Amino acid sequence: MTATTERAVGSDVRRIDGPAKVRGLAPYAYEHEVDGSAVFVALVQSTVAKGRITSIDVSAAQAVPGVLAVLTHEDAPRLGDVAEELLVLQSDRVQYAGQPVAVVVAETSEVARDAVGRVVVRYDAQRPDVDLRADRDDLYPPEKLMGGFETDSVIGDVDAALAAAPVSVDVTYETPNEHNNPIEMHATVARWDGDVLRMWDANQGPHNLVPVITEAFGITADQLHITSPYVGGAFGSKAFTHVHQLIAGMAAKVTGRTVKVELTRQQMFSLVGHRTPTIQRLRLGALPDGTMTAISHEVVEHTSQNAEFAEQTATATRLMYAAPARRTTHRLAKLDVPAPTIMRAPGEAPGMYALESAVDELAEALGMDPVELRLRNEPERDPERDVPWSTRNLVACLRQGAERFGWADRDPRPGVRADGRWLVGTGVAASTYPTRRRPSQARIEAVPGKPFVVSIDASDIGTGAWTALTQIAADALGVPMDDVDLRIGDSRLPKASGAGGSTGITSWGPAIIAAAQELRDREVPPGGLTVTGSSGPGDEAEQYSSHAFGAHFAEVRVDRDSGEVRVPRMTAVFAAGRIINPTTARSQFLGGMTMGLSMALHEEAVLDATHGHYANHDLAEYHVATNADVGEVDISWVDEVDELHNPLGAKGIGEVGIVGSAAAIGNAYAHATGRRVRDLPLTPDKFFR
Amino acid sequence: MREFRYEKAIDPAGAVALLTGEPEGAYLGGGTNLVDLMRLGVATPDVLVDVRQLTSTEVEDLPDGGLRIGAAVPNADLAAEPRVRERYPLLAQALLAGASGQLRNRATTGGNLLQRTRCTYFTDTTMPCNKRDAGSGCGAVEGLHRNLAVLGATHEGPTSPHTCIATHPSDMVVALRALDASVRVLGADGERTVPIAELHRLPGDDPARDTTLAHGELITAIDVPALPWATRSRYRKVRDRASYAFALVSVAAALDLDGSTVRDVRIALGGVAHKPWRATVAEDALRGGPATEAAFAAAAEAELAAAAPLADNAFKVPMATNMITRTLVQLAEARA
Numbered sequence A: 001m002t003a004t005t006e007r008a009v010g011s012d013v014r015r016i017d018g019p020a021k022v023r024g025l026a027p028y029a030y031e032h033e034v035d036g037s038a039v040f041v042a043l044v045q046s047t048v049a050k051g052r053i054t055s056i057d058v059s060a061a062q063a064v065p066g067v068l069a070v071l072t073h074e075d076a077p078r079l080g081d082v083a084e085e086l087l088v089l090q091s092d093r094v095q096y097a098g099q100p101v102a103v104v105v106a107e108t109s110e111v112a113r114d115a116v117g118r119v120v121v122r123y124d125a126q127r128p129d130v131d132l133r134a135d136r137d138d139l140y141p142p143e144k145l146m147g148g149f150e151t152d153s154v155i156g157d158v159d160a161a162l163a164a165a166p167v168s169v170d171v172t173y174e175t176p177n178e179h180n181n182p183i184e185m186h187a188t189v190a191r192w193d194g195d196v197l198r199m200w201d202a203n204q205g206p207h208n209l210v211p212v213i214t215e216a217f218g219i220t221a222d223q224l225h226i227t228s229p230y231v232g233g234a235f236g237s238k239a240f241t242h243v244h245q246l247i248a249g250m251a252a253k254v255t256g257r258t259v260k261v262e263l264t265r266q267q268m269f270s271l272v273g274h275r276t277p278t279i280q281r282l283r284l285g286a287l288p289d290g291t292m293t294a295i296s297h298e299v300v301e302h303t304s305q306n307a308e309f310a311e312q313t314a315t316a317t318r319l320m321y322a323a324p325a326r327r328t329t330h331r332l333a334k335l336d337v338p339a340p341t342i343m344r345a346p347g348e349a350p351g352m353y354a355l356e357s358a359v360d361e362l363a364e365a366l367g368m369d370p371v372e373l374r375l376r377n378e379p380e381r382d383p384e385r386d387v388p389w390s391t392r393n394l395v396a397c398l399r400q401g402a403e404r405f406g407w408a409d410r411d412p413r414p415g416v417r418a419d420g421r422w423l424v425g426t427g428v429a430a431s432t433y434p435t436r437r438r439p440s441q442a443r444i445e446a447v448p449g450k451p452f453v454v455s456i457d458a459s460d461i462g463t464g465a466w467t468a469l470t471q472i473a474a475d476a477l478g479v480p481m482d483d484v485d486l487r488i489g490d491s492r493l494p495k496a497s498g499a500g501g502s503t504g505i506t507s508w509g510p511a512i513i514a515a516a517q518e519l520r521d522r523e524v525p526p527g528g529l530t531v532t533g534s535s536g537p538g539d540e541a542e543q544y545s546s547h548a549f550g551a552h553f554a555e556v557r558v559d560r561d562s563g564e565v566r567v568p569r570m571t572a573v574f575a576a577g578r579i580i581n582p583t584t585a586r587s588q589f590l591g592g593m594t595m596g597l598s599m600a601l602h603e604e605a606v607l608d609a610t611h612g613h614y615a616n617h618d619l620a621e622y623h624v625a626t627n628a629d630v631g632e633v634d635i636s637w638v639d640e641v642d643e644l645h646n647p648l649g650a651k652g653i654g655e656v657g658i659v660g661s662a663a664a665i666g667n668a669y670a671h672a673t674g675r676r677v678r679d680l681p682l683t684p685d686k687f688f689r
Numbered sequence B: 001m002r003e004f005r006y007e008k009a010i011d012p013a014g015a016v017a018l019l020t021g022e023p024e025g026a027y028l029g030g031g032t033n034l035v036d037l038m039r040l041g042v043a044t045p046d047v048l049v050d051v052r053q054l055t056s057t058e059v060e061d062l063p064d065g066g067l068r069i070g071a072a073v074p075n076a077d078l079a080a081e082p083r084v085r086e087r088y089p090l091l092a093q094a095l096l097a098g099a100s101g102q103l104r105n106r107a108t109t110g111g112n113l114l115q116r117t118r119c120t121y122f123t124d125t126t127m128p129c130n131k132r133d134a135g136s137g138c139g140a141v142e143g144l145h146r147n148l149a150v151l152g153a154t155h156e157g158p159t160s161p162h163t164c165i166a167t168h169p170s171d172m173v174v175a176l177r178a179l180d181a182s183v184r185v186l187g188a189d190g191e192r193t194v195p196i197a198e199l200h201r202l203p204g205d206d207p208a209r210d211t212t213l214a215h216g217e218l219i220t221a222i223d224v225p226a227l228p229w230a231t232r233s234r235y236r237k238v239r240d241r242a243s244y245a246f247a248l249v250s251v252a253a254a255l256d257l258d259g260s261t262v263r264d265v266r267i268a269l270g271g272v273a274h275k276p277w278r279a280t281v282a283e284d285a286l287r288g289g290p291a292t293e294a295a296f297a298a299a300a301e302a303e304l305a306a307a308a309p310l311a312d313n314a315f316k317v318p319m320a321t322n323m324i325t326r327t328l329v330q331l332a333e334a335r336a
């Protein structure tokens, strides 16, 4: 069944928020309250990663003209029962380098920063432990993984199957600490209007923050109003509450003023999370014809002293390929680091890098084409959950991708092609990302002669949600897009899930459709009519295994003198359900692939073993891909509508683009050079090992 | 960030007089390095004397066929200057390999010469660093040093006040070193000329000092002497991404051939030392010898024999060896 009239959905509509953004008329969080009334917050951060504060002298800072308040753990407002990682300025304990230990509020940001340098903090410091190794004796299994996944999964006798396998690989891959670097730095403007906390904030869904912030300040949901219509990128780093939002509330409370907090780029490396590094041992067994007999994927990753963040790194391995014996495990090391968080395709991005690299190594060991090997092991049903797929079109993606890329005449031998001094190779990898929906509500106000006001606390973090939801609403109401007045990004709008896990369209779209259906059955009286609709996960989650899939192909060139790596072309084909808007969808795939290229070639935050801080904490030293690094990118998708999952037939598209792209590049690197580099990123130095 | 005064002088001598009387002041060029360091609290001048409009923005011909480059010439203009492109391709290429378009528009020639190291412990005031905070030790030797020096560094352990393995980050200066440029400097006692070889120093036992300039000395211009065979020259920069990253290793080279014999050669390296590194060992080995890949490689290896890398930057030794070799091969082929 489909509720859409299919007029706007599927058509190439330009971003409706584009004109306002390019004219600077779309206000981002920090750009609110610009009437001169706001005061500014700057943070004093711990210079040690572990220990206790023995004294803080704020007198010199307090004496600077223009300073309104200096808060420390001794006098800051007490927070309610929030997660330990959020208990900012609540005790003398230091759990990571860069932890805020004092907060200055001043009339100008310059004065606030100046005063920060005058706060004298003494510590009783210990040497931090930030060393992730697979042979640590304190690794432990978390109770559950993020997303509610089981920590381990075992089917059959994996060790026996591996021992008996005629062909096998046993390889270990490592991925580094990585940091989200959206263009817009995290920012919050906060003010107390009586007992109501008013916030303008950069986040991935205001309702995501409500439980934590209300608990922290002992207020009800009615006493909190968060507005976030435009957000300049997030990738996961703005999904959850972080300390700066609580600091904003505290500073506003103490001073009675409107306060502005904006993190610096450097502060983002310690205060808004990171992707955990991973060490992943992959063992695959196969028959000589390529049929896999065993899959084992064991993950070691880190979490922090103040949080248990258990990334679901090997969960994609539970469903990618058929094999009778299979095992996945996750173990954590609790280190003196800031709390990790989600970063575009948490779990799948690092996990599929390892799995899809190992599959490539297995193909090499078998003397088999890596596309063929994947086709050979295509599972009929979800191999671990033993339920049917709602739709699974990986095979079509691989075949179409191979065709578009020109894979057929590929010479499989590694390290034999050159173009001048460039070593040339090609690689392939598969992609997947779960399709899910989350509870969401929408409201539509109809007044004759006026546009329909469609309200939902959805969030557009640069994805195109403003446009796609307007398209969906227009079709659901049977009107042109101009007759839809969409309102999103406000905690006073009907509660909806946040922008995360590629669930936006599958969650918000059906809620809007449900509300529109309410309206269609009724006559709109002259005075207007307001209807609501809601949607959420149903039986489909139990009955089916639902995922987007994709196939990546990449050409890699490695300079044999310098070790520099270039990716002149990438091809990807996705099977990601109904595509609501080809233009914005292509941008999502392209952004994901670019981020995957960046993960493959550049991104690594280096933890200093002595001091426990991220040593390269700015964009001059933490490299992300530049335009010059991105070559030709060919993106397409197969026709797929997954109405077994949701009435739109859509799947999430925000993350499937990054998953597998780093593996395709790594595989092409091995094909070019004849050498496997099993730890990302593929920087030039690694060529000289 | 410390509060500071902003001053303008009427002429270069006035600027020198101003700054000489301000022991904690600094000259301001384009500010693309200095202002960043001030915001980070690494540089804490109390007075900025703006010299961007004081020194020359002209590139003038010298009688010998060389060029005099005003200290205020923007990096972008210098890279685009036809005489530079014609006479010293390696200099134009080096400039274009640096930073980004916006930065090159803003950055000056004088400021580029004196930009400071990108060592991440230097730019983080919470970390030990002998260069920023003399005697505090060196965070880099046991920390992140993948892109630091392999030649001419001082390594006496993390707590020694002498240890420093920083690199000079400029691309332009590597080309100027190969060209034997000299720097015209105005001080309280008048003008002097400093050969570029003597401008930057190795850390020795005083890593806090990058250069031999005294406080208050103003760079007014750079003289690049004529080198007719520099028309066959190249700048090759290896970096972590295709654009907008500092050099891991760079090579500025010019080659003068007499048939298949090396008549003369200039080689300077970037990204490997506290100053632009002139590869004199390699040059001496090559002069008068055959222009073959084997000879280039042997000379490069001889140059790098003095390298004393740490674990994480050892790759620079083979990388630099390869890049010297390859750049010379390309220059030899280009001539044929």
Ligand SMILES: Cc1cc2nc3c(=O)[nH]c(=O)nc-3n(C[C@H](O)[C@H](O)[C@H](O)COP(=O)(O)OP(=O)(O)OC[C@H]3O[C@@H](n4cnc5c(N)ncnc54)[C@H](O)[C@@H]3O)c2cc1C
Binding pocket: A620, B026, B027, B028, B029, B030, B031, B032, B033, B034, B035, B036, B051, B055, B071, B075, B097, B098, B099, B100, B103, B106, B107, B108, B109, B110, B111, B112, B113, B114, B115, B169, B170, B171, B172, B217, B218, B219, B220, B244, B245, B246, B247
């Ligand atoms: C993100 C980023 C990337 C970069 N990438 C590169 C790169 O890849 N390669 C590269 O080479 N560079 C790179 N740079 C550095 C850039 O080239 C320098 O910042 C620039 O050249 C400095 O010039 P300026 O005029 O802005 O100097 P300023 O910042 O104004 O000054 C620098 C220093 O020189 C002193 N000074 C300035 N003029 C004079 C003078 N006339 N006499 C005496 N002292 C003077 C100042 O007091 C200060 O100490 C990068 C910079 C940034 C921010």
Ligand code: SF4
Binding pocket: B117, B119, B120, B121, B122, B128, B129, B130, B131, B132, B137, B138, B139, B140, B141, B148, B163, B164, B165, B166, B207
């Ligand atoms: S290498 Fe030099 S600049 Fe870097 S921390 Fe050590 S002393 Fe400071």
